[in-house]
Amino acid sequence: xxxxxxxxxxxxxxxxxxxxxxxxxxxxxxxxxxxxxxxxxxxxxxxxxxxxxxxxxxxxxxxxxxxxxxxxxxxxxxxxxxxxxxxxxxxxxxxxxxxxxxxxxxxxxxxxxxxxxxxxxxxxxxxxxxxx
Amino acid sequence: xxxxxxxxxxxxxxxxxxxxxxxxxxxxxxxxxxxxxxxxxxxxxxxxxxxxxxxxxxxxxxxxxxxxxxxxxxxxxxxxxxxxxxxxxxxxxxxxxxxxxxxxxxxxxxxxxxxxxxxxxxxxxxxxxxxxxxxxxxxxxxxxxxxxxxxxxxxxxxxxxxxxxxxxxxxxxxxxxxxxxxxxxxxxxxxxxxxxxxxxxxxxxxxxxxxxxxxxxxxxxxxxxxxxxxxxxxxxxxxxxxxxxxxxxxxxxxxxxxxxxxxxxxxxxxxxxxxxxxxxxxxxxxxxxxxxxxxxxxxxxxxxxxxxxxxxxxxxxxxxxxxxxxxxxxxxxxxxxxxxxxxxxxxxxxxxxxxxxxxxxxxxxxxxxxxxxxxxxxxxxxxxx
Numbered sequence: 022x023x024x025x026x027x028x029x030x031x032x033x034x035x036x037x038x039x040x041x042x043x044x045x046x047x048x049x050x051x052x053x054x055x056x057x058x059x060x061x062x063x064x065x066x067x068x069x070x071x072x073x074x075x076x077x078x079x080x081x082x083x084x085x086x087x088x089x090x091x092x093x094x095x096x097x098x099x100x101x102x103x104x105x106x107x108x109x110x111x112x113x114x115x116x117x118x119x120x121x122x123x124x125x126x127x128x129x130x131x132x133x134x135x136x137x138x139x140x141x142x143x144x145x146x147x148x149x150x151x152x153x
Numbered sequence: 154x155x156x157x158x159x160x161x162x163x164x165x166x167x168x169x170x171x172x173x174x175x176x177x178x179x180x181x182x183x184x185x186x187x188x189x190x191x192x193x194x195x196x197x198x199x200x201x202x203x204x205x206x207x208x209x210x211x212x213x214x215x216x217x218x219x220x221x222x223x224x225x226x227x228x229x230x231x232x233x234x235x236x237x238x239x240x241x242x243x244x245x246x247x248x249x250x251x252x253x254x255x256x257x258x259x260x261x262x263x264x265x266x267x268x269x270x271x272x273x274x275x276x277x278x279x280x281x282x283x284x285x286x287x288x289x290x291x292x293x294x295x296x297x298x299x300x301x302x303x304x305x306x307x308x309x310x311x312x313x314x315x316x317x318x319x320x321x322x323x324x325x326x327x328x329x330x331x332x333x334x335x336x337x338x339x340x341x342x343x344x345x346x347x348x349x350x351x352x353x354x355x356x357x358x359x360x361x362x363x364x365x366x367x368x369x370x371x372x373x374x375x376x377x378x379x380x381x382x383x384x385x386x387x388x389x390x391x392x393x394x395x396x397x398x399x400x401x402x403x404x405x406x407x408x409x410x411x412x413x414x415x416x417x418x419x420x421x422x423x424x425x426x427x428x429x430x431x432x433x434x435x436x437x438x439x440x441x442x443x444x445x446x447x448x449x450x451x452x453x454x455x456x457x458x459x460x461x462x463x464x465x466x467x468x469x470x471x472x473x474x475x476x477x478x479x480x481x482x483x484x485x486x487x488x489x490x491x492x493x494x495x496x497x498x499x500x501x502x503x504x505x506x507x508x509x510x511x512x513x514x515x516x517x518x519x520x521x522x523x524x525x526x527x528x529x530x531x532x533x534x535x536x537x538x
Binding site: 034036038039041042080082110111112113114115131132133134136137 | 395396397398399400401402434436438439440441442443447448449451512514
């Protein structure tokens with residue numbers, strides 16, 4: 022997993038304890054992590070500052086803007102396709118899932134269905150696949 | 154003697170003839186039924202005795218024949234139909250149905266179990282074996298009554314001991330030397346454990362006797378969970394265990410028994426903390442799926458050895474590594490959790506690996522619990538939990 026060390030990822034999650042846990046697990050896996058508790062700030066970082074990320078971990082239900090709005094604005098950024106978005110949510114609403122996938126999200130994980138460690142592994146796998 | 158069956162040869166085609174006699178004299182009622190006409194086509198001696206049939210009786214139907222066993226006419230027997238209308242065609246070869254009723258003749262409560270066996274080939278003859286569980290059930294009941302009574306009786310003096318020690322400590326703690334303090338602290342801890350055990354035993358016997366009534370009300374599940382977590386957070390902090398949480402924020406109120414569901418939450422979370430290593434995480438997620446709420450509680454603790462995994466929901470069972478880790482558990486917590494989960498229309502399951510930790514999942518139907526008709530009727534005399 023040496024190649025992970027180069028991955029620069031963005032995590033949007035507004036629950037402080039979870040936010041911290043994801044950050045520490047990703048850092049432990051060798052990734053460089055920028056954590057945001059609100060989607061708007063995260064987007065500003067990408068657009069205004071033109072910062073590049075290798076993957077985005079997006080809690081669908083965060084403050085300011087919801088996951089769909091985030092996706093709509095994210096896919097307007099040129100070159101977004103190279104950066105897989107994993108949506109992680111406490112909602113299992115099939116319509117929302119379908120809309121998010123149609124907008125370009127790679128995958129939707131329902132938080133309680135999957136162990137956090139497995140979600141972390143899946144996230145890294147998605148980036149590996151995008152890079153391959 | 155007339156063969157014990159007239160039809161239904163197909164069912165026994167591959168069996169030796171001697172089996173005829175065995176079945177004839179077996180002490181459980183066995184019936185053969187034609188699925189098309191619902192007519193009973195064969196019955197053994199135990200069945201004749203059970204239904205008090207006259208030898209010349211012809212044309213009895215299933216399950217109408219149960220009226221002869223003093224089953225009241227208003228009991229819903231649709232679960233006993235060979236082919237149930239409300240469910241897809243059954244693929245299983247055998248299913249078991251239960252029937253509880255008051256015998257119309259002697260007014261005793263009876264428990265019957267029906268093993269309904271589907272033919273293996275294209276024959277339309279089904280077999281039904283009736284198991285009379287009245288004696289077994291009444292012995293479970295009298296044992297549970299005993300446990301209930303004993304627990305109540307134990308609780309009174311225990312309260313006295315607790316009160317006495319509390320008072321003693323309040324007055325004399327300052328005068329005690331460290332050894333005396335230590336001894337008394339152990340006593341207080343033991344009292345707490347005994348109290349816990351008695352509470353669990355009482356819950357269990359209520360569940361076993363059916364006197365534990367679900368008392369549903371509209372519950373905000375994430376608030377209930379939050380309260381439980383709040384109550385456990387000091388315990389977690391003491392061992393530097395981080396409670397990582399995330400809940401669905403917009404849940405509807407659900408009609409369920411908050412006390413019992415809270416008991417499940419509490420058990421899963423205290424277990425996760427108890428079996429965790431110091432300085433580790435316990436994650437608690439509550440998500441909303443299409444028909445259910447799903448709770449996940451994950452620890453990175455000692456884990457459950459593979460060969461003990463299928464036992465952990467059994468009554469009083471504790472796996473040896475858990476006993477070593479904490480000798481004081483009752484072995485009742487998860488057993489009760491599973492009963493409560495199922496009574497509430499949900500389920501509980503887990504995955505675990507030794508040294509890596511355990512994950513428990515618990516579902517609650519979004520539609521809430523439906524209180525069965527017979528439970529509603531007896532709502533008044535229910536015991537509070």
